[in-house]
Amino acid sequence: MIRPGVPAPNLAPLMGQEVVRERGGVRYHEIRARSLLNRCQSPRVPFEWTVNPYRGCAMGCRYCYAAYTHEFLGVREPDDFHRVIYVKTGAEEETARRLPAIARRGQLVALGTATDPYQPGEADLQVTRRFLETAASVRGLRLGITTKGAVVLRDIDLLLRIHERSSLSIHVSLISLDADLLRRLEPLAPPPVVRIEVMRRLAAVGLVVGLSVSPVLPALTDQDAGLEALVAEGARAGVRRLASQLLFLRSPTKEKYLRWLADEFPRYLEAYRLAYDGRVYLGGRYRERIRSLMARLRERYGLGAELGASAAVPPLSPRPTQLPLWA
Numbered sequence: 001m002i003r004p005g006v007p008a009p010n011l012a013p014l015m016g017q018e019v020v021r022e023r024g025g026v027r028y029h030e031i032r033a034r035s036l037l038n039r040c041q042s043p044r045v046p047f048e049w050t051v052n053p054y055r056g057c058a059m060g061c062r063y064c065y066a067a068y069t070h071e072f073l074g075v076r077e078p079d080d081f082h083r084v085i086y087v088k089t090g091a092e093e094e095t096a097r098r099l100p101a102i103a104r105r106g107q108l109v110a111l112g113t114a115t116d117p118y119q120p121g122e123a124d125l126q127v128t129r130r131f132l133e134t135a136a137s138v139r140g141l142r143l144g145i146t147t148k149g150a151v152v153l154r155d156i157d158l159l160l161r162i163h164e165r166s167s168l169s170i171h172v173s174l175i176s177l178d179a180d181l182l183r184r185l186e187p188l189a190p191p192p193v194v195r196i197e198v199m200r201r202l203a204a205v206g207l208v209v210g211l212s213v214s215p216v217l218p219a220l221t222d223q224d225a226g227l228e229a230l231v232a233e234g235a236r237a238g239v240r241r242l243a244s245q246l247l248f249l250r251s252p253t254k255e256k257y258l259r260w261l262a263d264e265f266p267r268y269l270e271a272y273r274l275a276y277d278g279r280v281y282l283g284g285r286y287r288e289r290i291r292s293l294m295a296r297l298r299e300r301y302g303l304g305a306e307l308g309a310s311a312a313v314p315p316l317s318p319r320p321t322q323l324p325l326w327a
Contacts, residue, residue, distance in 0.1 A: 011073060020087065021121055024188070026058045028121050031073075031086035035094040036131055037102070037109070047144065048107040050114070053127035056085035057115040059148055060187040062260045063215055065248045066114040078252040082188075087125050096134045103141040103166070111145045118149025120188060132158040141166035146212060148173045148189040150198050156205060163207055171210040171243070172199050176221045177230050184264055185220075196237050203238025210241035211303075216290055217247050218275065218282065219268045224293060228300075235301040242303040244294050246287060250280050 016030035038050045055073065057064065060082040067081040075084055102109060111117050117128040135141055136158050143166060145152070152159075152170065162168045174195045176182055182192060190198070203209045211234035216222050231242060249257060254276065262269050275282055298305055 015073065015086065021124055023120070024058075026083055026085060026120070026188075028054075028085045028087050028125065030089045031055060033088040033091040035098060036088060036091045036127075037095055037098055040110075040113075045110075046108060047110040047113075049102060049109040051109060051111045051117070051131060052114050053088055053117055053131060054085055054115045054119060054121070055088070056081050056083075058082055058085055058119045058121060059116050059189045061189065062185050062257050063217065063247060063249075063253065065250065065253055067253045067256065068250065069114060071252075078256045085119075085121060087121065087127055089127075092130060092134065095131065096137075099134060099138045099141065103138050106140075106142060108142045108144065109135075111143060112147055116147050116149055117145065118147040118151040120149075120151075122149065122151050123154075129155055129158065132162065136161040136165070139165045141168075143167070144169045144171065146171040146173055148186065148195060150190045150194050153198060153201055156202070156207075159202075159207055160205060169208045169210060169241070170202055171212045171241075172202075172239075173212045173214060174230065174234070175213055175215065175217065176226060177233060178221075178226070181220065185217075196233050199234060199237040199239055203240075208241075209237075209239045210243060211239045212243050213294070214243065214245040215247040216244055218272070218286070220265065222290065227293060228297060231297045231301055231303070235303065240304055242294065242298050242301075242305065244290065246282055246290060248280055249276050254280075 011031070014032040016032075018029065019027050020030055021028035036051045036053060038052070040048060040050050055069065057066070064081065067078045069081075073086065075081070099109075111128070111131070117131075122128050132155055135143060141162070143162060145168075147170070159168065159170065172195055174192060175185075177192045179191045179193070182189065189195075199209050199211065211231065213227065213230065216227075221227070234242070258269065258272060261272060281287075295305075297303070
């Protein structure tokens with residue numbers, strides 16, 4: 001049971017108070033971890049193992065469903081998920097010991113399911129790179145990476161080595177080509193033109209690249225023309241796969257996102273409140289419209305549907321519903 005403002009008993013002794021990196025108002029602290037690998041037993045996701053080198057994410061996405069996880073660290077302010085980041089240390093030996101058995105069993109490892117493995121701090125801290133160095137020494141691994149970060153290009157050497165010995169797919173998350181909108185939605189994520197270039201450069205060296213349109217935001221990024229333009233740009237950049245998720249809103253993300261919406265797009269606020277009243281997902285005809293649109297875009301641009309280890313897979317099941325505005 002979570003006690004507000006109090007770290008979970010199993011985490012409190014592992015949390016360091018010393019700041020190991022501070023830049024742009026974001027502080028990184030150490031948190032000791034036995035292993036970077038976490039078992040995932042949910043039947044609704046396609047992977048058995050997750051790797052999140054960081055707890056918290058400096059990308060600052062207003063819609064990030066994982067903000068609630070900071071409550072286990074005793075961090076109560078939702079925005080601190082983006083300002084107080086914990087970097088996992090001491091996990092290399094156990095991670096290296098466990099990976100070969102995971103590879104032999106053919107189990108899928110998802111890197112970047114709750115936080116971005118290539119958030120700004122990774123440029124200096126290199127926790128993700130050290131994990132990839134370990135992964136590159138293993139044959140037959142199934143690995144999927146999801147990121148918004150351009151720092152992934154730094155690791156092309158390791159990614160190619162993993163690609164040669166194992167099964168690797170890299171999923172670049174981008175929900176719109178509207179740079180002004182994304183600057184407000186994802187303050188520290190690279191702009192769309194940079195992420196399209198990341199896709200192009202990864203695909204150019206022969207890596208398997210997917211586009212993750214997750215989440216689709218009602219009224220903001222769900223227009224047919226905008227989504228088709230985005231998918232077309234991805235296809236031109238060389239992506240082979242396309243996945244999407246609808247916006248998932250649970251506390252404290254729901255309250256944070258609605259506050260942001262009230263400031264930036266107040267005309268949509270009441271519709272959102274009605275649509276998400278008592279539910280975390282949208283369903284009904286709205287869900288079917290987005291699903292049908294994505295299916296048509298996959299067919300039109302020759303893209304596969306299964307990303308394998310896409311992030312942004314929320315932990316709760318949707319409750320279907322009809323909507324007053326997005327129906």
